[in-house]
Amino acid sequence: MKDEFYNFFKFISEYALYGLLFFLSISNALVETFVGLAVFGFVGRKAIRPDFKYLKSLPNLFLLLFLFFSALSLFNSGAYLKISLNALLGKWMQYLGICIIIQDGIYDQKIIRRGVFIFLLGAALVVLSGLSQYFFNIEFLRNRSIAVLSNGLHAATSSFSHYNAFGGYLVVVLSLVSALLLANNYSRLKTNSLSALAILSTTAIILTFSRGSWLAMFISFIFMTILSERNLKRLIPVFLVIIILFLFPIFHERLFLTFKAGGDSDRFRYWLVAWKMINEHPFFGMGLGTFMANFPKFLPTANISYAHNCYLQIWAETGIFALFSFGGFIVSVVYFGIKRFIDSKDFVLLGLLSGVVGFLLHSFFETNLYSLRLAILFWVWVGLIIVRTRNEQLPKT
Secondary structure: OHHHHHHHHHHHHHHHHHHHHHHOOOOHHHHHHHHHHHHHHHHHHHHHOOOOHHHOOHHHHHHHHHHHHHHHHHHHOHHHHHHHHHHHHHHHHHHHHHHHHHHHHOOOHHHHHHHHHHHHHHHHHHHHHHHHHHHHOOOOOOOOOOEEOOOOOEEOOOOOOOHHHHHHHHHHHHHHHHHHHHHOOOOHHHHHHHHHHHHHHHHHHHHOOOHHHHHHHHHHHHHHHHHHOOOHHHHHHHHHHHHHHOOOHHHHHHHHHHHOOOOOHHHHHHHHHHHHHHHHOOOOOOOOOOHHHHHHHHOOOOOOOOOOOHHHHHHHHHOHHHHHHHHHHHHHHHHHHHHHHHHHOOHHHHHHHHHHHHHHHHOOOOOHHHOHHHHHHHHHHHHHHHHHOOOOOOOOO
C-alpha cells in the first residue's frame, strides 16, 4: 500500500513539473496551481520515504545560509515586519522550495527529455503570440496590448506584463535551443524545428527592444561558444537575423540610448536609493521585502516597487551576508555545471547553464528574481543544473 501511495505522489510531482514548465510563460495562476501540486507530491513522498541525502551539496549549503541571513533581516523590518514575513514565507521559501523539489523529483533522464520538450512547446506558443502581437496587434494568449515606449517605439510583450520580462524569458529559451542545436545529434525534423524556433525567438527578443535582454543574449552566446568548442554553422541563421535587424536605425538607436543624456536616468536614481538603504543597514539590510515600503523615505517623488537591480535589492533588504550567500550559491552551481559539462559534453546542461548566466546578467538591470514566473523559471533551472551535476548518473529508463 505504501508503494502505491508513493507512486501516486511521484506521478503528481512529475506531471506538476510538466504543467509548470508549459505554463511558466502564460499564467501566474496556473503556475501557482502547479507549484502547489508539486509541493503536495513532494510532501507525500517524503512522508512515506523521508530521504534527504541529495541535499548534501555545497550549493544547498549556500541556499541555507541565504535563507538564514534573509530571516535575520526581519529584525530590522520594524513596522514592516508583516511584509517581511510574507516575503519570507510566501515568496522566498516557495522559490527555494521549488529548487529543492526539482532536485528530489528528477529521478531519470526521461523526465528531463519530456520536460525540455514541453517547455519548448510552451515557448513556441509564447514566441508566436509575441510576433503576432507586434505585427498584427493580436496577442492570442492573454490578449495583452503592445507596449508603447517613450520614444514612440512599440515593443512586444507577448503574455508577459512587460517587454523586459518577455526578453528575460527569451534569453533562457534561446540559450537552451541554441545549445541543443550545437549538440548536432538530432534528426533532420528536430533540427529544423529547433532552427525555426531559434530564428523566431531571436526575432522576438529583438522586437522586445529590451537592451538588457540583448546584452544578456550576447553574453549567453559568448559563454556557450567558449564552452562548446563546436562549429557554429548551425547558429548562422540566428546571427543573420541579428545582423539584418540591427541594420535598421531604430534598433541601434535604441541600443545606444543608454549612453545618451537621460537615457537610463530613472534606473540610476533607483540604484542610488538602493545604495542609500545599504549605507543605513549594510550587514543585515532594511528587512526582507521592504524595499518598496522604504522607498518613499529616500525618493518621495517617484512611485516604484523595485530597484531594477536584483543584487542591489537583495543587499538593501537582507544585507551583505545574504548577498554573499546568494553569490556563493550561484558561483558553486555554475562552477560544478561547467566542470560536469567539460567531462560529459551534456548539451542540455550547457543550455541550462547559458540560460542561467544570461538570466543573471539581465537581472543586473531588471527585477527577474522578484517576478513570479521568471523567479520560478530561474529556481527550476538551477535545480535542474544541480541534478545534472550530481556524482551519480540518472538512470535512462
